[in-house]
Amino acid sequence: MTDSKDSEDSEPARSAPAGGKRQRLTTATARVLHEQGVERTTIADIARAADVPTGNVYYYFKTKDELIEAALSEHTGNLATLTARLDRLPDPRARLKALIGGWVDQKDITARHGCPMGTLAVELDKRYEDGLDVTAGQVVRQLLEWVEEQYRQLGATDPEGLALTLVAAYQGMSLLSNALRDPEIMTREGARLIRELEALTVV
Structure with a gap:
Protein backbone atom coordinates (compact mmCIF):
# COMPACT_ATOMS: atom_id res chain seq x y z
CA MET A 1 0.00 0.00 0.00
CA THR A 2 1.18 3.49 -0.83
CA ASP A 3 -0.16 6.57 0.90
CA SER A 4 0.99 10.08 1.73
CA LYS A 5 3.18 8.80 4.54
CA ASP A 6 5.09 6.55 2.16
CA SER A 7 5.14 8.70 -0.97
CA GLU A 8 8.88 8.23 -1.24
CA ASP A 9 8.40 4.48 -1.80
CA SER A 10 8.29 3.35 -5.41
CA GLU A 11 6.46 0.07 -4.72
CA PRO A 12 3.06 0.15 -6.49
CA ALA A 13 -0.09 -0.16 -4.41
CA ARG A 14 -1.44 -3.70 -4.19
CA SER A 15 -5.03 -4.41 -5.08
CA ALA A 16 -7.54 -4.98 -2.29
CA PRO A 17 -8.05 -8.61 -1.23
CA ALA A 18 -11.06 -10.41 -2.65
CA GLY A 19 -13.84 -11.93 -0.55
CA GLY A 20 -16.30 -10.71 2.05
CA LYS A 21 -15.61 -7.52 3.97
CA ARG A 22 -14.58 -9.25 7.18
CA GLN A 23 -12.11 -11.50 5.38
CA ARG A 24 -10.83 -8.58 3.31
CA LEU A 25 -10.22 -6.60 6.50
CA THR A 26 -8.45 -9.54 8.13
CA THR A 27 -6.18 -10.13 5.14
CA ALA A 28 -5.48 -6.42 4.75
CA THR A 29 -4.63 -6.08 8.45
CA ALA A 30 -2.03 -8.85 8.26
CA ARG A 31 -0.45 -7.22 5.21
CA VAL A 32 -0.49 -3.63 6.42
CA LEU A 33 0.87 -4.56 9.85
CA HIS A 34 3.73 -6.32 8.09
CA GLU A 35 4.43 -3.32 5.87
CA GLN A 36 3.96 -0.52 8.42
CA GLY A 37 4.11 -2.07 11.89
CA VAL A 38 1.56 -1.86 14.67
CA GLU A 39 2.39 1.68 15.79
CA ARG A 40 2.10 3.34 12.39
CA THR A 41 -0.96 1.45 11.22
CA THR A 42 -4.36 3.05 11.70
CA ILE A 43 -7.82 1.63 11.19
CA ALA A 44 -8.17 4.02 8.26
CA ASP A 45 -5.04 2.48 6.67
CA ILE A 46 -6.56 -0.99 6.99
CA ALA A 47 -9.93 0.13 5.65
CA ARG A 48 -8.26 1.71 2.62
CA ALA A 49 -6.20 -1.41 1.91
CA ALA A 50 -9.31 -3.59 2.18
CA ASP A 51 -11.39 -1.18 0.06
CA VAL A 52 -13.92 -0.87 2.89
CA PRO A 53 -15.32 2.46 4.17
CA THR A 54 -13.65 3.29 7.48
CA GLY A 55 -17.00 3.53 9.28
CA ASN A 56 -17.89 0.00 8.18
CA VAL A 57 -14.84 -1.46 9.91
CA TYR A 58 -16.48 -1.04 13.31
CA TYR A 59 -19.34 -3.29 12.28
CA TYR A 60 -16.85 -6.19 12.19
CA PHE A 61 -14.10 -5.09 14.58
CA LYS A 62 -14.63 -2.70 17.48
CA THR A 63 -10.96 -1.93 18.14
CA LYS A 64 -7.56 -2.07 16.55
CA ASP A 65 -6.65 -4.88 18.94
CA GLU A 66 -9.48 -6.98 17.52
CA LEU A 67 -8.07 -6.41 14.05
CA ILE A 68 -4.61 -7.47 15.24
CA GLU A 69 -6.10 -10.61 16.77
CA ALA A 70 -7.82 -11.37 13.47
CA ALA A 71 -4.51 -10.87 11.64
CA LEU A 72 -2.86 -13.38 13.98
CA SER A 73 -5.62 -15.86 13.14
CA GLU A 74 -4.88 -15.17 9.48
CA HIS A 75 -1.22 -16.05 10.03
CA THR A 76 -2.25 -19.23 11.86
CA GLY A 77 -4.52 -20.23 9.00
CA ASN A 78 -1.90 -19.46 6.37
CA LEU A 79 0.67 -21.56 8.21
CA ALA A 80 -1.80 -24.44 8.54
CA THR A 81 -2.53 -24.25 4.80
CA LEU A 82 1.19 -24.20 3.99
CA THR A 83 2.09 -27.15 6.19
CA ALA A 84 -0.89 -29.15 4.90
CA ARG A 85 0.36 -28.60 1.37
CA LEU A 86 3.91 -29.56 2.33
CA ASP A 87 2.62 -32.65 4.11
CA ARG A 88 1.51 -33.97 0.73
CA LEU A 89 5.18 -34.38 -0.21
CA PRO A 90 6.25 -37.98 0.41
CA ASP A 91 9.48 -37.34 2.32
CA PRO A 92 10.08 -35.16 5.41
CA ARG A 93 13.43 -33.97 4.07
CA ALA A 94 11.69 -32.80 0.89
CA ARG A 95 9.09 -31.02 3.04
CA LEU A 96 11.75 -29.10 4.93
CA LYS A 97 13.57 -28.20 1.71
CA ALA A 98 10.31 -26.91 0.25
CA LEU A 99 9.72 -24.85 3.40
CA ILE A 100 13.15 -23.24 3.03
CA GLY A 101 12.51 -22.68 -0.66
CA GLY A 102 9.31 -20.85 0.23
CA TRP A 103 11.22 -18.57 2.59
CA VAL A 104 13.70 -17.75 -0.17
CA ASP A 105 10.88 -17.08 -2.64
CA GLN A 106 9.73 -14.28 -0.32
CA LYS A 107 13.19 -12.68 -0.24
CA ASP A 108 12.17 -9.33 -1.75
CA ILE A 109 9.29 -8.82 0.66
CA THR A 110 11.48 -9.97 3.56
CA ALA A 111 14.25 -7.54 2.63
CA ARG A 112 11.69 -4.75 2.59
CA HIS A 113 9.64 -5.58 5.68
CA GLY A 114 11.20 -8.52 7.55
CA CYS A 115 9.54 -11.79 8.56
CA PRO A 116 5.77 -11.26 8.88
CA MET A 117 5.40 -13.17 12.14
CA GLY A 118 8.83 -12.47 13.60
CA THR A 119 8.53 -8.71 13.34
CA LEU A 120 4.94 -8.74 14.59
CA ALA A 121 5.78 -10.96 17.57
CA VAL A 122 8.61 -8.64 18.64
CA GLU A 123 6.46 -5.54 18.29
CA LEU A 124 3.53 -7.02 20.19
CA ASP A 125 5.83 -8.16 22.97
CA LYS A 126 6.71 -4.51 23.62
CA ARG A 127 3.05 -3.42 23.70
CA TYR A 128 1.16 -6.15 25.52
CA GLU A 129 1.48 -8.52 28.46
CA ASP A 130 -0.18 -11.96 28.48
CA GLY A 131 -2.39 -11.09 25.53
CA LEU A 132 -1.72 -10.62 21.84
CA ASP A 133 2.00 -11.18 22.40
CA VAL A 134 1.25 -14.67 23.70
CA THR A 135 -0.97 -15.38 20.69
CA ALA A 136 1.84 -14.31 18.36
CA GLY A 137 4.19 -16.66 20.14
CA GLN A 138 1.76 -19.52 19.62
CA VAL A 139 1.95 -19.05 15.85
CA VAL A 140 5.74 -19.30 16.00
CA ARG A 141 5.42 -22.40 18.19
CA GLN A 142 3.09 -23.96 15.61
CA LEU A 143 5.87 -23.66 13.03
CA LEU A 144 8.47 -25.04 15.44
CA GLU A 145 6.33 -28.07 16.23
CA TRP A 146 5.77 -28.84 12.55
CA VAL A 147 9.50 -28.59 11.78
CA GLU A 148 10.32 -30.75 14.79
CA GLU A 149 7.91 -33.42 13.56
CA TYR A 170 15.26 -18.25 9.26
CA GLN A 171 14.59 -15.45 11.73
CA GLY A 172 18.24 -14.42 11.67
CA MET A 173 18.53 -14.29 7.90
CA SER A 174 15.22 -12.44 7.69
CA LEU A 175 16.42 -9.85 10.19
CA LEU A 176 19.74 -9.32 8.42
CA SER A 177 18.13 -9.21 4.99
CA ASN A 178 15.73 -6.54 6.23
CA ALA A 179 18.34 -4.55 8.17
CA LEU A 180 20.75 -4.50 5.23
CA ARG A 181 18.01 -4.32 2.56
CA ASP A 182 19.71 -7.26 0.85
CA PRO A 183 17.40 -10.02 -0.45
CA GLU A 184 20.36 -12.11 -1.55
CA ILE A 185 21.10 -12.88 2.09
CA MET A 186 17.96 -15.00 1.96
CA THR A 187 19.20 -16.72 -1.20
CA ARG A 188 22.64 -17.52 0.19
CA GLU A 189 21.49 -18.61 3.62
CA GLY A 190 18.62 -20.62 2.19
CA ALA A 191 21.05 -22.52 -0.03
CA ARG A 192 23.29 -23.16 2.99
CA LEU A 193 20.36 -24.50 5.03
CA ILE A 194 19.40 -26.85 2.20
CA ARG A 195 22.98 -28.13 1.92
CA GLU A 196 23.03 -28.80 5.66
CA LEU A 197 19.71 -30.58 5.42
CA GLU A 198 20.93 -32.75 2.54
CA ALA A 199 24.07 -33.62 4.51
CA LEU A 200 22.17 -34.49 7.69
CA THR A 201 22.75 -38.10 8.67
CA VAL A 202 19.94 -39.98 10.35
CA VAL A 203 19.60 -43.29 12.12
Missing part, protein backbone atom coordinates in the same frame (compact mmCIF):
# COMPACT_ATOMS: atom_id res chain seq x y z
CA GLN A 150 9.69 -33.50 10.18
CA TYR A 151 13.04 -34.10 11.84
CA ARG A 152 11.44 -36.76 14.04
CA GLN A 153 10.07 -38.56 10.98
CA LEU A 154 13.52 -38.38 9.45
CA GLY A 155 14.90 -40.22 12.46
CA ALA A 156 17.26 -37.36 13.31
CA THR A 157 18.87 -37.07 16.71
CA ASP A 158 17.49 -34.17 18.79
CA PRO A 159 14.62 -33.12 16.51
CA GLU A 160 13.61 -30.36 18.94
CA GLY A 161 17.07 -28.80 18.84
CA LEU A 162 17.27 -29.07 15.07
CA ALA A 163 13.88 -27.39 14.74
CA LEU A 164 14.98 -24.51 16.96
CA THR A 165 18.17 -24.14 14.94
CA LEU A 166 16.35 -24.07 11.60
CA VAL A 167 13.66 -21.60 12.63
CA ALA A 168 16.24 -19.43 14.40
CA ALA A 169 18.32 -19.41 11.21
Whole structure:
Protein backbone atom coordinates (compact mmCIF):
# COMPACT_ATOMS: atom_id res chain seq x y z
CA MET A 1 0.00 0.00 0.00
CA THR A 2 1.18 3.49 -0.83
CA ASP A 3 -0.16 6.57 0.90
CA SER A 4 0.99 10.08 1.73
CA LYS A 5 3.18 8.80 4.54
CA ASP A 6 5.09 6.55 2.16
CA SER A 7 5.14 8.70 -0.97
CA GLU A 8 8.88 8.23 -1.24
CA ASP A 9 8.40 4.48 -1.80
CA SER A 10 8.29 3.35 -5.41
CA GLU A 11 6.46 0.07 -4.72
CA PRO A 12 3.06 0.15 -6.49
CA ALA A 13 -0.09 -0.16 -4.41
CA ARG A 14 -1.44 -3.70 -4.19
CA SER A 15 -5.03 -4.41 -5.08
CA ALA A 16 -7.54 -4.98 -2.29
CA PRO A 17 -8.05 -8.61 -1.23
CA ALA A 18 -11.06 -10.41 -2.65
CA GLY A 19 -13.84 -11.93 -0.55
CA GLY A 20 -16.30 -10.71 2.05
CA LYS A 21 -15.61 -7.52 3.97
CA ARG A 22 -14.58 -9.25 7.18
CA GLN A 23 -12.11 -11.50 5.38
CA ARG A 24 -10.83 -8.58 3.31
CA LEU A 25 -10.22 -6.60 6.50
CA THR A 26 -8.45 -9.54 8.13
CA THR A 27 -6.18 -10.13 5.14
CA ALA A 28 -5.48 -6.42 4.75
CA THR A 29 -4.63 -6.08 8.45
CA ALA A 30 -2.03 -8.85 8.26
CA ARG A 31 -0.45 -7.22 5.21
CA VAL A 32 -0.49 -3.63 6.42
CA LEU A 33 0.87 -4.56 9.85
CA HIS A 34 3.73 -6.32 8.09
CA GLU A 35 4.43 -3.32 5.87
CA GLN A 36 3.96 -0.52 8.42
CA GLY A 37 4.11 -2.07 11.89
CA VAL A 38 1.56 -1.86 14.67
CA GLU A 39 2.39 1.68 15.79
CA ARG A 40 2.10 3.34 12.39
CA THR A 41 -0.96 1.45 11.22
CA THR A 42 -4.36 3.05 11.70
CA ILE A 43 -7.82 1.63 11.19
CA ALA A 44 -8.17 4.02 8.26
CA ASP A 45 -5.04 2.48 6.67
CA ILE A 46 -6.56 -0.99 6.99
CA ALA A 47 -9.93 0.13 5.65
CA ARG A 48 -8.26 1.71 2.62
CA ALA A 49 -6.20 -1.41 1.91
CA ALA A 50 -9.31 -3.59 2.18
CA ASP A 51 -11.39 -1.18 0.06
CA VAL A 52 -13.92 -0.87 2.89
CA PRO A 53 -15.32 2.46 4.17
CA THR A 54 -13.65 3.29 7.48
CA GLY A 55 -17.00 3.53 9.28
CA ASN A 56 -17.89 0.00 8.18
CA VAL A 57 -14.84 -1.46 9.91
CA TYR A 58 -16.48 -1.04 13.31
CA TYR A 59 -19.34 -3.29 12.28
CA TYR A 60 -16.85 -6.19 12.19
CA PHE A 61 -14.10 -5.09 14.58
CA LYS A 62 -14.63 -2.70 17.48
CA THR A 63 -10.96 -1.93 18.14
CA LYS A 64 -7.56 -2.07 16.55
CA ASP A 65 -6.65 -4.88 18.94
CA GLU A 66 -9.48 -6.98 17.52
CA LEU A 67 -8.07 -6.41 14.05
CA ILE A 68 -4.61 -7.47 15.24
CA GLU A 69 -6.10 -10.61 16.77
CA ALA A 70 -7.82 -11.37 13.47
CA ALA A 71 -4.51 -10.87 11.64
CA LEU A 72 -2.86 -13.38 13.98
CA SER A 73 -5.62 -15.86 13.14
CA GLU A 74 -4.88 -15.17 9.48
CA HIS A 75 -1.22 -16.05 10.03
CA THR A 76 -2.25 -19.23 11.86
CA GLY A 77 -4.52 -20.23 9.00
CA ASN A 78 -1.90 -19.46 6.37
CA LEU A 79 0.67 -21.56 8.21
CA ALA A 80 -1.80 -24.44 8.54
CA THR A 81 -2.53 -24.25 4.80
CA LEU A 82 1.19 -24.20 3.99
CA THR A 83 2.09 -27.15 6.19
CA ALA A 84 -0.89 -29.15 4.90
CA ARG A 85 0.36 -28.60 1.37
CA LEU A 86 3.91 -29.56 2.33
CA ASP A 87 2.62 -32.65 4.11
CA ARG A 88 1.51 -33.97 0.73
CA LEU A 89 5.18 -34.38 -0.21
CA PRO A 90 6.25 -37.98 0.41
CA ASP A 91 9.48 -37.34 2.32
CA PRO A 92 10.08 -35.16 5.41
CA ARG A 93 13.43 -33.97 4.07
CA ALA A 94 11.69 -32.80 0.89
CA ARG A 95 9.09 -31.02 3.04
CA LEU A 96 11.75 -29.10 4.93
CA LYS A 97 13.57 -28.20 1.71
CA ALA A 98 10.31 -26.91 0.25
CA LEU A 99 9.72 -24.85 3.40
CA ILE A 100 13.15 -23.24 3.03
CA GLY A 101 12.51 -22.68 -0.66
CA GLY A 102 9.31 -20.85 0.23
CA TRP A 103 11.22 -18.57 2.59
CA VAL A 104 13.70 -17.75 -0.17
CA ASP A 105 10.88 -17.08 -2.64
CA GLN A 106 9.73 -14.28 -0.32
CA LYS A 107 13.19 -12.68 -0.24
CA ASP A 108 12.17 -9.33 -1.75
CA ILE A 109 9.29 -8.82 0.66
CA THR A 110 11.48 -9.97 3.56
CA ALA A 111 14.25 -7.54 2.63
CA ARG A 112 11.69 -4.75 2.59
CA HIS A 113 9.64 -5.58 5.68
CA GLY A 114 11.20 -8.52 7.55
CA CYS A 115 9.54 -11.79 8.56
CA PRO A 116 5.77 -11.26 8.88
CA MET A 117 5.40 -13.17 12.14
CA GLY A 118 8.83 -12.47 13.60
CA THR A 119 8.53 -8.71 13.34
CA LEU A 120 4.94 -8.74 14.59
CA ALA A 121 5.78 -10.96 17.57
CA VAL A 122 8.61 -8.64 18.64
CA GLU A 123 6.46 -5.54 18.29
CA LEU A 124 3.53 -7.02 20.19
CA ASP A 125 5.83 -8.16 22.97
CA LYS A 126 6.71 -4.51 23.62
CA ARG A 127 3.05 -3.42 23.70
CA TYR A 128 1.16 -6.15 25.52
CA GLU A 129 1.48 -8.52 28.46
CA ASP A 130 -0.18 -11.96 28.48
CA GLY A 131 -2.39 -11.09 25.53
CA LEU A 132 -1.72 -10.62 21.84
CA ASP A 133 2.00 -11.18 22.40
CA VAL A 134 1.25 -14.67 23.70
CA THR A 135 -0.97 -15.38 20.69
CA ALA A 136 1.84 -14.31 18.36
CA GLY A 137 4.19 -16.66 20.14
CA GLN A 138 1.76 -19.52 19.62
CA VAL A 139 1.95 -19.05 15.85
CA VAL A 140 5.74 -19.30 16.00
CA ARG A 141 5.42 -22.40 18.19
CA GLN A 142 3.09 -23.96 15.61
CA LEU A 143 5.87 -23.66 13.03
CA LEU A 144 8.47 -25.04 15.44
CA GLU A 145 6.33 -28.07 16.23
CA TRP A 146 5.77 -28.84 12.55
CA VAL A 147 9.50 -28.59 11.78
CA GLU A 148 10.32 -30.75 14.79
CA GLU A 149 7.91 -33.42 13.56
CA GLN A 150 9.69 -33.50 10.18
CA TYR A 151 13.04 -34.10 11.84
CA ARG A 152 11.44 -36.76 14.04
CA GLN A 153 10.07 -38.56 10.98
CA LEU A 154 13.52 -38.38 9.45
CA GLY A 155 14.90 -40.22 12.46
CA ALA A 156 17.26 -37.36 13.31
CA THR A 157 18.87 -37.07 16.71
CA ASP A 158 17.49 -34.17 18.79
CA PRO A 159 14.62 -33.12 16.51
CA GLU A 160 13.61 -30.36 18.94
CA GLY A 161 17.07 -28.80 18.84
CA LEU A 162 17.27 -29.07 15.07
CA ALA A 163 13.88 -27.39 14.74
CA LEU A 164 14.98 -24.51 16.96
CA THR A 165 18.17 -24.14 14.94
CA LEU A 166 16.35 -24.07 11.60
CA VAL A 167 13.66 -21.60 12.63
CA ALA A 168 16.24 -19.43 14.40
CA ALA A 169 18.32 -19.41 11.21
CA TYR A 170 15.26 -18.25 9.26
CA GLN A 171 14.59 -15.45 11.73
CA GLY A 172 18.24 -14.42 11.67
CA MET A 173 18.53 -14.29 7.90
CA SER A 174 15.22 -12.44 7.69
CA LEU A 175 16.42 -9.85 10.19
CA LEU A 176 19.74 -9.32 8.42
CA SER A 177 18.13 -9.21 4.99
CA ASN A 178 15.73 -6.54 6.23
CA ALA A 179 18.34 -4.55 8.17
CA LEU A 180 20.75 -4.50 5.23
CA ARG A 181 18.01 -4.32 2.56
CA ASP A 182 19.71 -7.26 0.85
CA PRO A 183 17.40 -10.02 -0.45
CA GLU A 184 20.36 -12.11 -1.55
CA ILE A 185 21.10 -12.88 2.09
CA MET A 186 17.96 -15.00 1.96
CA THR A 187 19.20 -16.72 -1.20
CA ARG A 188 22.64 -17.52 0.19
CA GLU A 189 21.49 -18.61 3.62
CA GLY A 190 18.62 -20.62 2.19
CA ALA A 191 21.05 -22.52 -0.03
CA ARG A 192 23.29 -23.16 2.99
CA LEU A 193 20.36 -24.50 5.03
CA ILE A 194 19.40 -26.85 2.20
CA ARG A 195 22.98 -28.13 1.92
CA GLU A 196 23.03 -28.80 5.66
CA LEU A 197 19.71 -30.58 5.42
CA GLU A 198 20.93 -32.75 2.54
CA ALA A 199 24.07 -33.62 4.51
CA LEU A 200 22.17 -34.49 7.69
CA THR A 201 22.75 -38.10 8.67
CA VAL A 202 19.94 -39.98 10.35
CA VAL A 203 19.60 -43.29 12.12
